[in-house]
Amino acid sequence: MELVQIDPYRWEIKKSGAMQVPVRIYSSRALIEAVKKDETFRQLVNVAQLPGILTAAMAMPDMHWGYGFPIGGVAAFDCGDGVISPGGVGYDINCGVRLAATRLLQEEIRPRLDSLVNALYQNIPTGVGSTGKLKLSNADLKQVLKLGSPWVVSKGYGEAMDIEHTEDQGCMTDADPAAVSQKALDRGRKQLGTLGSGNHFLEIGVVEEIHDPVAADAFGLAKDRITLLLHTGSRGLGHQTCDDFLAALTRKLNTKGVSLPDRQLVYAPISSCEGRQYYQAMACAANFAWANRQVLIHNARQTFQQVLGISPRGLGMRQVYDVCHNIAKFEQHTIDGVSKRLCIHRKGATRAFPPGHPDLCTDFQKSGQPILIPGDMGTASYVLAGTHRAMDETFGSTCHGAGRMLSRKAAKKAAKSRSLEKELAQKGVITRWSGKSTLAEEMPEAYKDVTEVVRAVEGSGISRIVAKLKPIAVIKG
Amino acid sequence: MPYELIDHTADIGIAVTASSVGELFETAAHAMFEQIADTRALTGWRRTRLTVSGIDREDLMINWLRELLFLWNGRQYLLKQARIENMANTELTARIWYDPFDRQTHEILNDIKAVTYHGIRVEKTDAGWTATVIFDV
Numbered sequence: 001m002e003l004v005q006i007d008p009y010r011w012e013i014k015k016s017g018a019m020q021v022p023v024r025i026y027s028s029r030a031l032i033e034a035v036k037k038d039e040t041f042r043q044l045v046n047v048a049q050l051p052g053i054l055t056a057a058m059a060m061p062d063m064h065w066g067y068g069f070p071i072g073g074v075a076a077f078d079c080g081d082g083v084i085s086p087g088g089v090g091y092d093i094n095c096g097v098r099l100a101a102t103r104l105l106q107e108e109i110r111p112r113l114d115s116l117v118n119a120l121y122q123n124i125p126t127g128v129g130s131t132g133k134l135k136l137s138n139a140d141l142k143q144v145l146k147l148g149s150p151w152v153v154s155k156g157y158g159e160a161m162d163i164e165h166t167e168d169q170g171c172m173t174d175a176d177p178a179a180v181s182q183k184a185l186d187r188g189r190k191q192l193g194t195l196g197s198g199n200h201f202l203e204i205g206v207v208e209e210i211h212d213p214v215a216a217d218a219f220g221l222a223k224d225r226i227t228l229l230l231h232t233g234s235r236g237l238g239h240q241t242c243d244d245f246l247a248a249l250t251r252k253l254n255t256k257g258v259s260l261p262d263r264q265l266v267y268a269p270i271s272s273c274e275g276r277q278y279y280q281a282m283a284c285a286a287n288f289a290w291a292n293r294q295v296l297i298h299n300a301r302q303t304f305q306q307v308l309g310i311s312p313r314g315l316g317m318r319q320v321y322d323v324c325h326n327i328a329k330f331e332q333h334t335i336d337g338v339s340k341r342l343c344i345h346r347k348g349a350t351r352a353f354p355p356g357h358p359d360l361c362t363d364f365q366k367s368g369q370p371i372l373i374p375g376d377m378g379t380a381s382y383v384l385a386g387t388h389r390a391m392d393e394t395f396g397s398t399c400h401g402a403g404r405m406l407s408r409k410a411a412k413k414a415a416k417s418r419s420l421e422k423e424l425a426q427k428g429v430i431t432r433w434s435g436k437s438t439l440a441e442e443m444p445e446a447y448k449d450v451t452e453v454v455r456a457v458e459g460s461g462i463s464r465i466v467a468k469l470k471p472i473a474v475i476k477g
Numbered sequence: 478m479p480y481e482l483i484d485h486t487a488d489i490g491i492a493v494t495a496s497s498v499g500e501l502f503e504t505a506a507h508a509m510f511e512q513i514a515d516t517r518a519l520t521g522w523r524r525t526r527l528t529v530s531g532i533d534r535e536d537l538m539i540n541w542l543r544e545l546l547f548l549w550n551g552r553q554y555l556l557k558q559a560r561i562e563n564m565a566n567t568e569l570t571a572r573i574w575y576d577p578f579d580r581q582t583h584e585i586l587n588d589i590k591a592v593t594y595h596g597i598r599v600e601k602t603d604a605g606w607t608a609t610v611i612f613d614v
Contacts, residue, residue: 064486065597066487067613091591091613127585128588129553187550187551198588198614239591242591243591247539251593264593404485404486405486407484408487408489409482409484409487409489435588
């Protein structure tokens with residue numbers, strides 16, 4: 001397995017053995033060394049062996065060791081002889097990020113920031129097993145799964161603009177609640193409007209730098225204005241859905257005598273009954289995740305207004321965009337001059353559609369799609385824009401975050417006898433968290449340098465940096 | 478009970494050793510719940526019986542831990558103890574003792590979200606049995 005450098009931001013592992021396609025890695029000199037120490041490249045070679053994979057098994061600069069697919073992985077499959085893989089989407093189906101911009105300046109909220117963070121922490125359920133205030137009947141839950149964000153907006157949780165500024169308008173139309181198990185429904189019923197635990201967060205930030213004024217204007221981002229960034233997904237409903245299909249497809253492949261390089265890569269042919277069922281169930285979980293982030297942003301908006309004593313107009317909280325970074329989708333792409341409908345898996349990778357793409361709303365036709373890249377809680381987050389190069393090379397995909405560098409065990413060791421809360425406060429970041437070891441496991445050093453990650457995607461041409469956000473308060477699950 | 482934690486970039490895993498295959502499955506269950514909660518505070522005042530199957534021993538281990546994890550993620554029960562009553566290559570029956578989660582008395586340590594197939598290993602060795610399991614956290 002030889003890693004060959006192609007240019008400053010691209011590496012390749014040539015096709016050999018059972019590989020159907022080569023491996024292509026987007027990274028930089030500074031980032032790639034850390035990845036060589038873990039199993040990421042081996043996992044990419046495994047992905048490259050899946051039936052019907054096209055062009056290359058790809059990884060973005062925030063890549064790291066996952067299970068089955070690596071995190072930061074992108075793979076496209078032919079709809080005829082290709083496969084769909086629950087492990088290629090991940091457990092947290094439509095884990096994603098939502099960003100809203102406000103009219104507020106930092107000095108306007110600094111005196112009330114503590115109260116605001118406390119109120120958000122009270123109003124947004126966080127942590128292991130947290131449940132939301134929304135009590136959904138079976139019929140309501142199925143509407144959420146079928147219709148996603150638009151359904152919760154129709155019930156008063158948000159504004160029409162939120163839907164317009166959401167990937168796929170917050171709804172995958174192939175969702176069929178009949179494909180979702182009772183176990184998954186039971187786990188999801190009480191979790192709409194909850195943040196969850198682990199790396200999920202809510203962050204208040206300030207626009208620190210504008211790199212592309214025209215795109216920033218289209219995104220509604222202005223220097224020194226306050227922003228709100230959310231990172232969460234489909235909670236237990238998505239996890240259970242992934243797990244149910246991993247179990248069922250493992251049994252199915254066993255009856256066919258198929259052996260896999262990694263059992264987590266279990267799959268179904270796209271055109272099979274099982275493949276269709278997984279896609280319909282996955283779409284339900286994706287819709288649940290969009291509805292979840294919709295309820296969360298609505299509750300955050302209301303909390304801002306209450307604590308700061310301002311009107312919706314005074315707050316001016318306008319959704320920039322909502323992206324998903326764990327998903328499989330059918331999209332139109334061109335390979336060797338031929339336009340084809342393909343199944344694109346993005347596991348810890350974000351869609352990055354270019355200016356003029358028909359799936360983008362009018363507001364982003366000139367700028368390209370907004371891409372939201374959260375960093376660690378002490379450094380920065382970035383807003384990027386999609387490019388034609390991404391469409392040509394990576395099936396319209398880019399990175400999704402900073403990407404972990406330290407294991408949770410190593411992070412806890414590095415955090416021993418330190419007060420991370422104080423360290424972050426000295427950097428101007430207020431923190432609230434619920435998990436016993438959350439702050440240690442999520443410490444800034446546990447992640448790669450997000451600035452280096454976004455430089456690598458810009459350097460390779462698959463995204464453009466639009467703005468840099470600096471966190472001033474973070475709530476972790 | 479003998480197990481070690483495995484370092485994985487984003488997640489956590491366990492490497493378990495035991496003298497018998499039944500003990501291996503019991504220890505893996507115990508190890509998983511020791512990651513989730515402080516199990517010393519549990520009394521195991523409720524009990525039930527579970528039957529789990531799989532296509533082979535590795536799949537059986539995953540399905541066993543999956544069923545137990547659903548007790549936590551789906552029902553909010555914390556496992557105190559598991560005893561394997563019948564064990565075959567592809568099926569087991571176990572008796573389990575658990576407590577319904579009580580926020581006042583039980584401390585949650587980690588959120589284990591799923592049991593993965595990645596790197597799954599269940600093997601007989603000269604000294605007994607070993608297993609490796611990686612969890613999604």
